[in-house]
Amino acid sequence: MPYKIKVKNPIVEMDGDEMTRIMWQMIKEKLILPFLDINLKYYDLGIKHRDETNDMVTVEAASAIIEHGVGVKCATITPNAARVKEYGLKQQWKSPNGTIRSILDGTVFRKPIIIKNIPPAVKMWRKPIIIGRHAYGDIYKNVECIIDKPGTAEIVFTPADGSAKTVLKIYDLKNPGVVMGMHNTEKSIRSFAKSCINYALSEKIDLWFGAKDTISKQYHGFFRDVFAEEIKKVEDEFKASGIQYRFMLIDDAVAQLMKSDGGMLWACMNYDGDVMSDMVASGFGSLGLMTSVLVSPNGKYEFEAAHGTVVRHYYEHLKGNPTSTNSIASIFAWTGAIAKRGELDNTPVVVKFAKTVEDAVIKTVENGVMTKDLMLIAKPSVSRYALTEEFIDTVAESISREV
Numbered sequence: 001m002p003y004k005i006k007v008k009n010p011i012v013e014m015d016g017d018e019m020t021r022i023m024w025q026m027i028k029e030k031l032i033l034p035f036l037d038i039n040l041k042y043y044d045l046g047i048k049h050r051d052e053t054n055d056m057v058t059v060e061a062a063s064a065i066i067e068h069g070v071g072v073k074c075a076t077i078t079p080n081a082a083r084v085k086e087y088g089l090k091q092q093w094k095s096p097n098g099t100i101r102s103i104l105d106g107t108v109f110r111k112p113i114i115i116k117n118i119p120p121a122v123k124m125w126r127k128p129i130i131i132g133r134h135a136y137g138d139i140y141k142n143v144e145c146i147i148d149k150p151g152t153a154e155i156v157f158t159p160a161d162g163s164a165k166t167v168l169k170i171y172d173l174k175n176p177g178v179v180m181g182m183h184n185t186e187k188s189i190r191s192f193a194k195s196c197i198n199y200a201l202s203e204k205i206d207l208w209f210g211a212k213d214t215i216s217k218q219y220h221g222f223f224r225d226v227f228a229e230e231i232k233k234v235e236d237e238f239k240a241s242g243i244q245y246r247f248m249l250i251d252d253a254v255a256q257l258m259k260s261d262g263g264m265l266w267a268c269m270n271y272d273g274d275v276m277s278d279m280v281a282s283g284f285g286s287l288g289l290m291t292s293v294l295v296s297p298n299g300k301y302e303f304e305a306a307h308g309t310v311v312r313h314y315y316e317h318l319k320g321n322p323t324s325t326n327s328i329a330s331i332f333a334w335t336g337a338i339a340k341r342g343e344l345d346n347t348p349v350v351v352k353f354a355k356t357v358e359d360a361v362i363k364t365v366e367n368g369v370m371t372k373d374l375m376l377i378a379k380p381s382v383s384r385y386a387l388t389e390e391f392i393d394t395v396a397e398s399i400s401r402e403v
């Protein structure tokens with residue numbers, strides 16, 4: 001038996017779907033298990049098993065993250081009507097990420113991996129732009145309905161203490177239309193602001209926050225004011241760290257960001273973070289280079305790749321065709337979790353192993369071995385691309401030489 005590095009406490013492993021599930025297995029078998037003696041608490045969040053368990057497995061996985069502190073998750077299908085048909089599901093189960101986020105009440109930070117020979121599409125960007133996405137509420141916990149006859153749509157707030165109701169008219173609909181109601185909570189917004197402040201202080205980077213408070217004076221204005229209150233408490237620490245807080249109109253934030261050289265944490269409301277993280281990811285090269293971590297206010301961590309299950313590649317794989325799918329963000333999800341586990345357990349050798357794997361990945365790409373998505377944007381250009389498994393095998397060889 002070759003020597004393996006002992007990991008003190010467990011990591012919660014959440015398996016997923018389609019192409020990422022195929023890569024997940026390879027990463028685990030080739031890059032992790034040969035080197036680490038680790039207790040993985042395994043939860044299968046693949047769509048079939050979620051359906052069989054009426055999605056209870058997702059809730060159990062979230063509780064396990066709360067218990068053990070660190071989780072790593074493979075991308076999963078969020079079913080829509082087409083997926084219900086494709087997989088013969090009992091119903092359109094909710095997004096697992098949404099479920100886990102609400103249980104942990106965490107903030108998602110997305111950080112691109114920067115590699116020398118993969119220059120960003122936005123020339124100015126030299127340092128990572130990290131997006132902090134508020135992971136609770138707004139349209140992700142909305143109620144909405146299609147209206148098919150004339151009538152009045154209202155928002156009604158009924159106080160629990162029996163005092164007078166508040167009734168606001170949304171619109172008098174004369175024709176068919178749609179309406180929506182949504183909410184957020186001060187507690188969640190405040191812990192979001194705190195998580196962002198902590199992240200900015202620990203990384204010593206500026207914190208930006210953008211909202212549309214000119215239009216949404218109360219809803220977006222509320223976010224702005226909570227941020228301002230939390231920032232006030234850390235003014236001295238920000239000054240001592242040489243970092244700044246900037247509140248901007250969201251439009252202005254977008255415009256400024258495109259002209260900046262990066263290196264800031266951009267705090268985003270839920271929907272902005274969902275959309276802008278995809279924009280920033282492709283600006284930095286490929287969705288395959290974007291990592292993501294959900295951090296709860298009481299210090300629980302869930303790591304994953306920002307991209308989805310890469311379904312188009314999976315269908316090719318099912319036809320027996322070779323694929324060239326980028327596994328880097330999924331590998332970094334594993335290394336992120338392992339490094340955090342080592343940090344919390346106070347086992348530097350575990351942290352060092354995670355860094356060794358990350359260095360092996362970056363060196364592999366810098367040596368010209370990369371998947372197709374990166375080949376298309378590499379400078380200097382390379383003449384061929386690696387297949388999915390070939391890339392992982394090359395990384396495995398490189399780790400074997402180092403460990």
Ligand code: NAP
Binds near residue numbers: 097310311312324
């Ligand atoms: P996606 O899986 O992120 O893929 C969109 C496209 O981006 C791919 O078709 C591919 O482009 C490119 N791409 C993404 N990741 C790549 C990688 N690692 N290597 C190479 N190319 C990559 O998004 P989607 O197709 O919209 O969603 C598929 C499924 O994933 C959906 O069921 C959705 O619900 C789910 N999803 C899950 C998560 C999550 O669990 N965190 C997040 C997003 C979406 P080309 O086809 O042009 O090569």
Ligand code: MG
Binds near residue numbers: 274275278
């Ligand atoms: Mg998105």
